Amino acid sequence: MISLRFRLAFVVVLFSSVAQAATYQSHQVLDNKLQLQTDEYAVSLSFKSQGAVEVVYQKSGLKQLPSFALVAPELSLVASLNEQPQQLEFATEQLTVRVNKSPFQLSFYRGNELILAEEKGFFAYETMRGFRFKLQDDEKLLGTGQRVVGMDRRGQRLPLYNKASYGYTTEAQQMYFGLPAVMSSEKYLVLFDNSASGFVDLGKTEKEVLQFEAVAGRTAYIVMAAPTYPKLIEEYVTVTGKQPLPPRWALGNFASRFGYRTEAETRAIVDKFAAEDFPLDAVVLDLYWFGPDIQGHMGNLAWDKKAFPNPKGMISDFKAKGVNTVLITEPFVLSTSTRWDEAVQAKALATDLAGKAKTFDFYFGNTGLVDVFSTEGTSWFEGIYNELAEYGVAGWWGDLGEPEVHPSDAIHSIGTADEIHNVYGHRWAELVYQNRLEKQPEQRPMIMMRSGFAGSQRFGMIPWTGDVSRSWDGLKPQVELALQMGLLGLAYTHSDLGGFAGGEVFDKEMYIRWLQYGVFQPVYRPHAQEQIAPEPVLHDKETKDILREYVKLRYRLTPYNYTLAYQNSSTGMPLMRPLFFENEADTSLIANKDSYLWGDAFLVTPVTAAGVKSVPVQLPAGVWLDYWTGKAHQGGKTIEQPTDLTTLPVLVRAGSFVPMVPAVQSLKDYSSRQLELHYYHDQSISQAKGHMYEDDGKSPDSLSKGQYELLTFSAAAKGKSLAFELNRTGLGYTGMPKQRETTLVVHQLAKPATALVNGQALSWVNSAAELVAGSAYFDAKKQQVLLKLNWDQAKARVVLE
Template sequence: MFGKIISYVKDGNKLNIEFENRKGIIEIITKDIINIFSAFKYEDHFSRAIENLEIKECDYNIKKEEEFLEVSTGSLIIRVYDNFKVDFYNKNLELLCADYKAERKPFLRRGESQLSALEGHKLVDYNNNFKIQVVKELNGDEKFYGLGDKTGYLNKRGYEYEMWNTDDPTPHVESFKSLYKSIPFFITLTGNNTFGIFFDNNFKTYFDMGKENEDYYYFASDDGNLDYYFINGDNMCDVVSGYTYLTGKTPLPQMWTLGYQQSRWSYYPQSRIKELEKSLRENDIPCDAIHLDIDYMDNYKVFTWDNEKFNNPKKFLSDLKENGFKIVTIIDPGVKKEKGYHIYDEGIKNKYFATDKDGLTYVNKVWPGDAVYPDFSNSEVRKWWSNNQKIMMDTGVSGIWNDMNEPASFNGPLPDDVQFNNEGRGGDHREVHNVYGHLMNKATYEGIKEYTNKRPFIITRACYAGSQKYSTVWTGDNQSFWEHLRMSIPMLCNLGLSGLGFAGVDVGGFSFDCTKELLSRWVQVGCFSTLFRNHSALSTRDQEPWAFDQETLDINRKYIKLRYKLIPYLYDLLWHGESTGLPVMRPLVLHYSNDENVYEINDQFLVGENILVSPVVEQGKRVKAVYLPEGTWIDYWTKEEIEGQKSILREAPLDLCPIYIKKGSIIPNYPEQNYIGEKDIKELTLDIYPGNGQYTHYLDDAESFAYKEGKYNLYSFNMSENINEVDIEIKFPHSKYKKKYDNFKIVINSENISQVKFNNANINYEKQGKQIIILLPAIEGILKIYKLQ
């Protein structure tokens, strides 16, 4: 396609290469991030994922050899061959990633698939005619992670996927090639090397991770540019950081969004919500948010309220907020086609809706019946949609739930030739489909930010790479199946590796009927998911914590209260994630990639680096096989110390989720609350597992953007242990926020203590079971804990 290399020109951080048939560009973004580009459709990148990219100036050398052109950044060596074949080496000239130089050779498929279709089997179209295609060598030991929330297992080696945002309510299984999100990014782990590839192409794209042939893997697209980024890293954390350097980090949310959230299709009228509010408090279930599905609207018209179901929504939401409940309302993109409905009228007048190829407003059906679709690819339309958020914010809504934004439609999918503005370039549905939800989220974010000056809370079902800048996500319409509980863990972990650090699933399952055992086990996973929402579908059985029996209620209460205890730890992780790009919920392979035992672990995860969770995800199981990686781990419930790099069997009755804390950890805790902000917390509890470790705790106003101006506090705790004592140095490296803690409650998970001193003065302590409790004033100093000899 490209032909032989004819010439090359260095232009700043770009190397422009002239081939016989077309041009190629190697651009050095940083010494570890390289862009490979050729203009097949647009002369520029026209990226929806990458905004305000800072290109770091980098000295690089170019050397022309007989067979290739070599570029060296000091960290990477890139060799460019004829036909724009590109190989990547590390600085030691160890091969990381090479283009496959031969032709693709798919495995043989025997028989006539049309025959199986007679029985109802789904025909599979195997496409080999891609406009853009990059084929990479497989050397045998590669593992692949990322690609968003695709079904199946954590390691994607041997599977194939498509990036085409899809609303399919049938039970999601491993054979699903596409779901609601398109995140064309993956991480490759091979030998001692790690790298990532981000294929920034929002047309329909394809990823075959060694399924077609074990000699290669490929990514391809129907249209667009050849435009991918190679991201080098010493470890997987570096690669995630590099990817989010390109596409953006998950911003710090309001703290209340980390609380438990109760949802259902649907809670209405307002008397039903009052009943729910009463049940939550009477059953001692902490809760911060109630979600309203489509039935709160007037005839499913977005930005309206049904005044019969909610006779004074502004006062009603205000009263709920006084009692600690915030309301999150669903918004779909489909606008009801109805003259006199102001949203429709404004959109028609200003030509804000997508059209057919003849320029007529395109109409399909969703919940309100005939509906039209805002053209979010037009900045003017996004501004209009942003302005409409004021309607909801003025009513007292605290968050927006963007749904059906693949976009979904009932009268068949939107045709390929539906027309969009595409930022003035023009374009059809093939190009806009995968970024439609992403652009809707961006518009929603900007509107909420403008009208509240608070960190927006937006939940979305559909998105593209980079959506983490604007919204949290959930995995869509799952089912109340044990298999979907099991699958939720690798889905959430791969979402985290794909930059989406704030994610969750519908706890208990959306469709079908949940059982009490399934809900009891699912809440033990939801407790540690960043988005913690119980949600269920129309006409399914009740799924609230009290809907089954006392045992199920008690288990739900136990883990929801544990969640509230861990709120400061989760908030700290999100604060760190805004600079590192790392998620809250992480696969073990992220931090233990040198341990081959963790490559295929699908039923465990880390919360940060300090907490390991190994939930039971099979019906009837009361014993769990747990793998503990390198280090010493402490059983959260028994305080037993266990050396890692081995598997153990842990008794796991229905009310117990195996949880382990890494030795040397300091975990901040909050007291019990019915909702976040109920109490003015003056005392921070530090749950300490003696060893060598460091922890930084973060405190701000929990809702505004003042932290961007430095208005926050940092509390640093450095812990060291030797044979005689444990020392904890307390410092306050940043103190610009007016609120301060008065006291620290230090909980030492050890009985082996003879004396405690703080700043050289003896301190009283109290023994409680296997723990020692110490109360300190919240000042800088050194805490010394002497061991029994």
């Protein structure tokens, strides 16, 4: 509940600002929007969902830009209006906005609970505009994108200017995604829909004030409220857009480095993965595909035929092996590149103040920048993507999209660089996403981008955490970075596994630990500068033997991981989830940046220091089982979990269903016809449920058209009886198995006297190797019951007693 002190402080602020605040004059409701006029500015309120309201301030003479965050800015829901002498109330069932008439001020309520109130509210001067809100004493604040400053970001003043952070480690206030959105422990979220350069002050300058400021841009914010954090995220993605399902192959293993220099080298590395029995689904080509060295060639964006004489044949051969090709592209066109004159003539570039193509120097050479906001820039860039797609390219990597260098006097079609800097990568992702869907409507786009904005997830963006140091200190902040991005919709945020920048001597232990952690990360992509090989297949036998099993575990977990992707696309729920989701009343859990939940089942604690023999793990409530040994731990306390170089600290929640399949060399051959369904039993669990999502892995409209299958599982324990129900729902999809040879594995269960499937008793066999449909086996050493059945379209019931 909101504190009495906050209520009193709000009243004091309300009356102390009478002299400087605006005064209400009139209002009307038009197209479901409450339009207010004061003596200083106009204000528009419109609900974008039941729990989200947009507030737009418009002051005469103040330039406005379009909304980039909202998926449908013009959409407004019906809301009720209640007028009283001193205030208006504009409300849905979930959220109420109270408009104080004099002084003019907005406050936001969930039910009768005041969750957020403007302090001064809106302000606007010649070089600065923004908003001020009142903070509660004990309120914790998250969000603002990629930063290494701790999970609770209150007390920080953070720049909102997307910027490269080369070689960062355990501290970084400014990085690739400076998102203008703040999530509160009071379960509200405020999003500033402004693309310009600015700052967000989270009680740094004034302890009890949240302030957003920008040099230009849209003077609008959206307040969202919900009863839980997951529901709050769902409100956020409802108004900013949900992440489309990625192609299933994007969840597989990537071969990636800076970079493969020739076709022969690229072919050799793909062959090496197969020879070393490592699954592989993608190969990523960095900038050497269009030039022989780092400088002087950016903007060519055409194959260097000396190094890559037969790119179409190479890509086709890879595709036949189930390996997809991903190409890097950049928005910079060097004046030395082969496309410079073409880009200038096409008017595709940002201009200078004289209206000519703007040129400037940076690391890669003298350059111009594609104007992705203009019709000409969009058309020119799309033409290049269309050319490259003809070669069979399956995925797109947009690099340097902050943009890494962006002079203030670069002029884009809708404004200056400082006005639109933070949405450059966002608009670039939109351009690629829409172009690929138009040209390849049967294929889900795969778009990896280094920078973006609120709502970039709706363009299928897969972000990564940039040029991290190849060191233990580079590994340490990766959980924090991924969790914070997932809270704001960008749930596929991942790291260059093994680290990217620097590192002259191979640190074997650090490398293994980072790649182990990657198994429980949204994208599995080792990537680094080439002085030390990022690919596990190029290291010593012990490294390969350890990591081969982890990569195969990643592939075995595909149905579980793909289900997490489905959950994210449906509700915005992150794949990596913070521990404070487990006990929302305990705000101390917000600080935990060492452990996280991978879906609902797994509790993961990456090892981030050398020579560690155990790690402290803060257990949520319930019973947790060591994934490797089955040892049970009672939740609600902190334990020391043992670890060695072969075991990443992973626990499984009792009552979890984890579907798995046999590992394959490539997800091209993925099938759930042979399904392992693991259930983690504990006598404390009387009821449990789980599900598994399946579709064809590639169609963009699988969800919207219902072309999928949802497998549901339940368990019920009563006395000595443990009963399971397996069911299948959905319209189905092309290639769906008519029957699954299903092995149910029940962990931590004593041998039952009987095992029944649909009322028929199973015969007991003496080893797992003897299992066939209609039989069961008890592994006394592991305390596991295994049984096999042919599960067709009908509901299946299994009873152990």
